[in-house]
Amino acid sequence: MPRRSRRSTTRNSRLVFPGERTASRTVLRPPLEDSMSRTTALRRTRTVVVASLVAAAAFSLTACGGGESGNDAKGSSSSAAEKGATGGGSGEDADARAGSASGGSASKSRCDSGQLEAAWANFEGGPDMEYEGRQTARVVLTNTGSSDCTMTGFPGVQLQTAGGDAWDLRRNNDKPKTVRLDAGGKVGFDLTFLASTRDDDQKFAPDRVVITPPNEEKNISLEWPYGGALLDQSGATRPGTFVGPVNTVE
Structure with missing residues (x-):
């Protein structure tokens, strides 16, 4: 029997570049430089956000510390008031002095x-x-x-x-x-x-x-x-x- 000639089904492979239209589809890929730029920008954004959070946390701690100092100051004032109240107990002495001025110490x-x-x-x-x-x-x-x-x-x-x-x-x-x-x-x-x-x-x-x-x-x-x-x-x-x-x- 005579041989049938076979057509080669193998196609020459070739590179398909982004944006090039082929018979079946169009390949769209972002340029390599754009991809790198976006990655860099994302990293910078994350860095800024982290830095902002750190600064906010530091400010919050400082504010809390200031509040505690204020409480300490108030506590000191209260102590001074208590000392003043204790000193106010000398009213009997004041009466005694008045009695002395009129001829002797006042009896209770x-x-x-x-x-x-x-x-x-x-x-x-x-x-x-x-x-x-x-x-x-x-x-x-x-x-x-x-x-x-x-x-x-x-x-x-x-x-x-x-x-x-x-x-x-x-x-x-x-x-x-x-x-x-x-x-x-x-x-x-x-x-x-x-x-x-x-x-x-x-x-x-x-x-x-x-x-x-x-x-x-x-x-x-x-x-x-x-x-x-x-x-x-x-x-x-x-x-x-x-x-x-x-x-x-x-």
Whole structure:
């Protein structure tokens, strides 16, 4: 049998370059240089991001450290305040100094009503109830106890009429001082008043004076020895009749 000639099915192989169109497909590949540039750019981006994160972390740590320093500073201030509060406990010493200035160191025992006796200092001379101006009557408190005591402030003073009317006297603006009473010692306070000298005055005729020593509740009662009547200013905001704080007897 005659031989059939065979056609060679082998094709010559050849290189196909990017972008070159062949019979079956087009090969598209990015240039080598572009690929390298993109890789380099990506690496740079990652480097920048990492550096930013490191910087942010460092700033955060610094801020936290500053907050702790602030807390330490506040803690120091609190300690200073506590020391100041501790130092403030010297109030008793300040009272003692005030007592010393008035004749000796102040005792911690307060004078109570049960050991005090009240009397008028100027009973014989007395104020003139016909005088139109302000006058002063002085009350003396004597320590009848066997030990010393201290007193500070204003006494409560209430004037009472025979008919039962009452007038609680206002205080003046003098600053009280701590005074010390030895056994048998005396302190005094002033009662300033305006006498009623006109027929058309509104009058208040005191019969008794009820005294409450400073920081006490029990009363000491005295008769009003001067007769006459006072100008009734019991409803006034700035009356001419008032009481002063206790002080040393000169």
